[in-house]
Amino acid sequence: MGTRRVIKEFLTYRNPGPLNLPKGKGFGHPTDTHIVLPSWLFEDEVNYYAAKFDKIGFTGGINYYRNFDLNWELTAPWTGAQVKIPVKFVVGDQDLVYKSLGVEDFIHKGGFKKFVPFLEEVVMLEGVAHFIQQEKPDEISKHIHDFIKKFH
Numbered sequence: 001m002g003t004r005r006v007i008k009e010f011l012t013y014r015n016p017g018p019l020n021l022p023k024g025k026g027f028g029h030p031t032d033t034h035i036v037l038p039s040w041l042f043e044d045e046v047n048y049y050a051a052k053f054d055k056i057g058f059t060g061g062i063n064y065y066r067n068f069d070l071n072w073e074l075t076a077p078w079t080g081a082q083v084k085i086p087v088k089f090v091v092g093d094q095d096l097v098y099k100s101l102g103v104e105d106f107i108h109k110g111g112f113k114k115f116v117p118f119l120e121e122v123v124m125l126e127g128v129a130h131f132i133q134q135e136k137p138d139e140i141s142k143h144i145h146d147f148i149k150k151f152h
Contacts, residue, residue, distance in 0.1 A: 001031050004050040006058070008035045011046075014129055016099030040135050083116045088147045090140065092128030120147075 001009075009027040012035055013019070021027060037043065064071070089107070091098045098104055106112055113119050123143060128135045 001026055003053050004046055005031060005035075007046050007049045007053065008037070011041055011131060011134075012038060013096065014094055016094050016096055016129075018100040019096055038135070040137075081115075084118060086118045086120055086147075086151075087116050088121045088123065088143065089116075089119065090123045090125065090132060090143050092125045092130065092132050092135065094127060094129040095132075096130060 005026075013027060015028065025031075037046070089112070091107070093099075098107070107122060112122075125132060125136055125139060133140050
């Protein structure tokens, strides 16, 4: 498929729910399908990321998922721990993590609040996927700034 293609596919993925990569179909469509980049992503950026991943590969990122069991073991001492500082949570409504495995219900139906008792606000950006800081940089910056300035 090639590194550039993988980068483009991953950054433009808009199928909320668990990531499904069927063998031989890449990201669910033929790998020679033209990808139109969204307004927030430029060919120069894709080329930059691809050049970096061409040098080091994807193994580091993939190893995180290969090590789920070990990650759970290593973080076991913090099971049930709470985040006890004020929090504003921002997520895109098209984020594949947000839309998978019950995460959306967990966030909005009280589960998240149990672990983040000082959760002040959940902001859902419409039409935004996993890379919110790239897709909506001005909105994200404003949310961060507005949240931080409350503490002055």
